[in-house]
Each structure stands twice: as structure tokens, then as C-alpha cells.
Amino acid sequence: MSRRLRKPPCRVPAIFRCCRTPPLRKRRCRNFGVRCASGWAEACEKIGQNAKKTRSAAQAERSRAGQQGGICVNIYTASRWGTIVLGTALAAGLLSACSAAGAKNEPDREAQQSVKGGTEDGAGKSQSPFAGDSLQSTVEQKDGRNVVTNPTSIHVVVNKNRHLPDGYEPSDLVVPNVPFSFGDPENQEKSRMRKEAAGALEQLFAGAKKDGIELYAVSGYRSYARQKDIYDYNVSTRGEEETAKVSAAPGTSEHQTGLAMDVSSPSVGNALEQSFGDTEEGRWLADRGQEYGFIVHYLKGKEEQTGYSYEPWHIRYVGKELAEAVHASGLSLEEYLEESSLAGGQ
Numbered sequence: 001m002s003r004r005l006r007k008p009p010c011r012v013p014a015i016f017r018c019c020r021t022p023p024l025r026k027r028r029c030r031n032f033g034v035r036c037a038s039g040w041a042e043a044c045e046k047i048g049q050n051a052k053k054t055r056s057a058a059q060a061e062r063s064r065a066g067q068q069g070g071i072c073v074n075i076y077t078a079s080r081w082g083t084i085v086l087g088t089a090l091a092a093g094l095l096s097a098c099s100a101a102g103a104k105n106e107p108d109r110e111a112q113q114s115v116k117g118g119t120e121d122g123a124g125k126s127q128s129p130f131a132g133d134s135l136q137s138t139v140e141q142k143d144g145r146n147v148v149t150n151p152t153s154i155h156v157v158v159n160k161n162r163h164l165p166d167g168y169e170p171s172d173l174v175v176p177n178v179p180f181s182f183g184d185p186e187n188q189e190k191s192r193m194r195k196e197a198a199g200a201l202e203q204l205f206a207g208a209k210k211d212g213i214e215l216y217a218v219s220g221y222r223s224y225a226r227q228k229d230i231y232d233y234n235v236s237t238r239g240e241e242e243t244a245k246v247s248a249a250p251g252t253s254e255h256q257t258g259l260a261m262d263v264s265s266p267s268v269g270n271a272l273e274q275s276f277g278d279t280e281e282g283r284w285l286a287d288r289g290q291e292y293g294f295i296v297h298y299l300k301g302k303e304e305q306t307g308y309s310y311e312p313w314h315i316r317y318v319g320k321e322l323a324e325a326v327h328a329s330g331l332s333l334e335e336y337l338e339e340s341s342l343a344g345g346q
């Protein structure tokens, strides 16, 4: 058994490897609802995925409860396995460390609630300032599709299941005064953004420059017609399934709202690729964008909620108040604007 444990069977973390050993496999795997009759690596993968889902659900739950729960979740996880590996004494120690960490997080929770919480009603129940922007209250059914009812709002959420109304085009598109990765921005559709977002982007670029961060705007507004060209081209070269992961069908692109801009840096040749997220510039954008009203919308680990792969270069203007709140919550924009998350000022 111990010899097996020393040989990593698959990419699943060591704590799950015990499922491969005969005495434990049935019990362990049953716990996760996985049948282990054949294909150990496959079973381990599934267990790993399930555990990952459980962890992210717990983190989301803690975020909803207004906690910065990362430390506690980690320590809790460690303590569970600590019980098996190191014995109860160590586990108890870790749990009390978790409580201490929880107590330490109290000021954060209060700070977060003051960001997210809105006005108090008579019953003492708080109302979120974003209650009117909830996903459920900003959509209607038209011709069998979900169409957003607030296309001009800076809080609008457009995705694969939420279309813009047919023919939507923002009326206030301008070219922000920032460096672009291409020439002649004045005469290109993709250099535009809605006026408020463009002003905020100028401030963000100025703030970045002050911190020694060099950014370039790569792609902003995209009309229905241009999005259709891009989508059709992707389908013809990559096929429909692959295209769906990276490109929006016309009418469902956030770029059509005029509130999104793809941003990159010379450190990755101004390319739109995931390695940008590991650069100093990509990290600055993820850590500081909310101060200027922007969020990195398509986050790592949130693919299920946003419908897209991780895109560290794609920033979306939602205004400072919502951007700060979403960033502090650790949730995706979609998760944050769920009615259940907004209820009671959470």
C-alpha cells in the first residue's frame, strides 16, 4: 500500500491516491459516488474534479456569507486529511488555527458587507444596491431566446444565454485616448467604447503607467455584423464546438455592448493569450482594475458560470461600485448578480 502511495498514479493530488488501494478504494470512492470497478486513473480524475467542485462551492458559499473564507477553507481541508495522516491532535490544532483566522477575518467581512450591503428596510433586512440589476429581473423571453431588458445599463450581463436586442448599437461610442496595438484607431470600429467606459479606460491606463505598467488596447467595440464575420470564420476553421469556448455568437458578445476592451502588453507581444495573466501587467489588471470600474470577466475556474475559457486580457466596465463589490466577493459577475446572492444585501 505504501509503495503504491509513493508512485503518483495520475494528476490527482496525493490526498486522493488512497482510492487506488484495494482496502480503501470502495469506501473512498463510494463517498464521492464514483464506481471503481475499472479504470483507476479515470476514477481518480472524477474524484479530483468532485472535490474541486465541492471546494469552490464552499468558497462561493463563504463569499456569499460575506467572509473572505480562503484561509479557513484551506485549513479546514488540511485538517480533514490531517485527521487521517497525522492524527487528531494536529487536526484539532489546525481547526483552532482556522477559528483564529476566522476571527482575524472579521474586519474584512464588515468591510465587504459595507461594500455589498445597501439600504436597511424597516425589518432590518438590507437591500442590495444592485437588486434591480439581478440576472432574473433583467431578461425577457422573445422568440424562444432570453433577451436582456437593460442593454444600455453599465451593469448589463450579456452571455451565451442572454442576447442583446436585435440591432442593438450603443449611441455614445468614442475612441479612448490610450495606446492601441494597431494603427489608425480613429477609423476602426474595434478602437471604440461607450463614452463613460472610454473615460474610465483612460484613467486605468494612466494609473497603470504611473505604476510602470505598459498596456495596449487591442480590441473594443464589435458590431453585430463584425461579430458575425468573426464567428463564422472561427466555425469554418475550428468547428462549432471549439468556437463556442472562445467566441460569442452574434448578439451575445460583451464587445457589442461597448463596455469591454481586450488589453495586452509588449511582454507577450500584445497577444491575447492566457500567459498574459502571469505577467506583471496581467496581474496588475486583475488586482487593480476594479479601482477604475473594470473587472476581468472571464476568470479562471469560473468557466461554467461565464461560459468562456479564462481570458485575463478581457476587461469589462461595470462602474466602480459594482466592480469593487464583485472583486471583493471573489465571484464572477454572473454569480454576483444572481438574485439569491443579492438577497439580504449579500
Ligand SMILES: [Zn+2]
Pocket (backbone or CB within 6 Å): 255, 260, 261, 262, 313, 314, 315
Ligand atoms: Zn474580449
